[in-house]
Amino acid sequence: MRNEILGDEAAKVREAKLERRCTTRLRREKGRKLSKMATEQSFFLIDDLHVEIEGNEILRGVDLSVKRGEIHAIMGPNGSGKSTLAHTLMGHPSYEVTAGQVLYNGEDILEKDPNDRAKLGIFLAFQYPLAIPGVSTLNFLRTSLKAVKQAEISAREFRKHLLEKMDMLKISREFAGRYLNDGFSGGEKKRMEILQMAVLEPQLAVLDEIDSGLDIDAIRAVGEGISSIMHPEMSIVIITHYPRILHFVKPDYVHIMADGKIRQSGGFELAEELEAKGYDVLLKEVMLASS
Numbered sequence: 001m002r003n004e005i006l007g008d009e010a011a012k013v014r015e016a017k018l019e020r021r022c023t024t025r026l027r028r029e030k031g032r033k034l035s036k037m038a039t040e041q042s043f044f045l046i047d048d049l050h051v052e053i054e055g056n057e058i059l060r061g062v063d064l065s066v067k068r069g070e071i072h073a074i075m076g077p078n079g080s081g082k083s084t085l086a087h088t089l090m091g092h093p094s095y096e097v098t099a100g101q102v103l104y105n106g107e108d109i110l111e112k113d114p115n116d117r118a119k120l121g122i123f124l125a126f127q128y129p130l131a132i133p134g135v136s137t138l139n140f141l142r143t144s145l146k147a148v149k150q151a152e153i154s155a156r157e158f159r160k161h162l163l164e165k166m167d168m169l170k171i172s173r174e175f176a177g178r179y180l181n182d183g184f185s186g187g188e189k190k191r192m193e194i195l196q197m198a199v200l201e202p203q204l205a206v207l208d209e210i211d212s213g214l215d216i217d218a219i220r221a222v223g224e225g226i227s228s229i230m231h232p233e234m235s236i237v238i239i240t241h242y243p244r245i246l247h248f249v250k251p252d253y254v255h256i257m258a259d260g261k262i263r264q265s266g267g268f269e270l271a272e273e274l275e276a277k278g279y280d281v282l283l284k285e286v287m288l289a290s291s
């Protein structure tokens with residue numbers, strides 16, 4: 001009897017999953033038609049994105065529309081789903097998209113693997129950058145650039161490109177020869193992520209908590225570095241828990257995420273309001289206003 005009930009439950013879950021997949025496929029069909037229209041308005045469009053990890057729904061319908069030349073900040077309390085969004089955008093295999101679509105330059109990227117997304121010009125800076133002992137920063141970055149651009153770049157040409165970016169970001173040239181992130185401080189690792197972004201010249205950068213664990217001087221260095229890379233053809237989505245870095249990377253739009261969904265959007269003043277009130281008070285007000 002118990003097994004029958006459990007079997008019934010399992011069948012229901014399977015049915016629900018199947019239904020969601022069908023809906024997703026229908027949405028993607030619709031998305032293809034929408035895509036041309038959407039691109040004219042938004043360079044990067046997230047539409048009703050639902051994501052599960054091990055059967056638990058973490059993202060519950062995220063919408064975001066980003067034009068070229070815009071910086072969007074996504075803020076939210078711990079556990080609200082910010083990193084889940086970043087990992088899903090990069091195509092991490094543990095995250096299952098159950099509904100919604102993500103259009104980049106008119107193309108649905110959800111079916112593409114992480115390498116192809118990078119080749120399209122999408123860059124993700126990780127919250128916890130990895131160290132690669134035995135591989136110099138210079139060699140790592142040259143290999144990454146060759147993979148992304150799908151072209152040969154001579155050692156000499158690359159060195160010039162790298163040193164230019166290092167000087168621009170005020171990173172000591174000595175780092176080029178050191179093993180990537182091996183023994184680097186938290187701040188140095190985050191600056192290496194920014195250097196990687198400068199070298200790869202992406203069109204869309206998603207930066208997940210690039211400021212976490214940094215002191216105020218390191219936050220300023222990272223923030224000013226990001227601002228110096230930004231240009232009118234590029235878009236940045238900066239994910240952060242704390243408003244501090246946004247004083248150096250002035251976002252055009254600020255979104256507050258809670259419980260897997262964007263609950264409030266506004267301009268820079270929303271980050272200032274959050275700074276003054278904190279998440280608890282601000283989110284209570286948002287919930288009250290929407291009920």
Ligand code: ADP
Binds near residue numbers: 076079080081083
């Ligand atoms: P944030 O970056 O906003 O702090 P996360 O996206 O890391 O939030 O996490 C959102 C929720 O998803 C949390 O409740 C977290 O416990 C859960 N979660 C994140 N990664 C995993 C995972 N690999 N397996 C199971 N649950 C996870």
Ligand code: MG
Binds near residue numbers: 083084127209
């Ligand atoms: Mg996170």
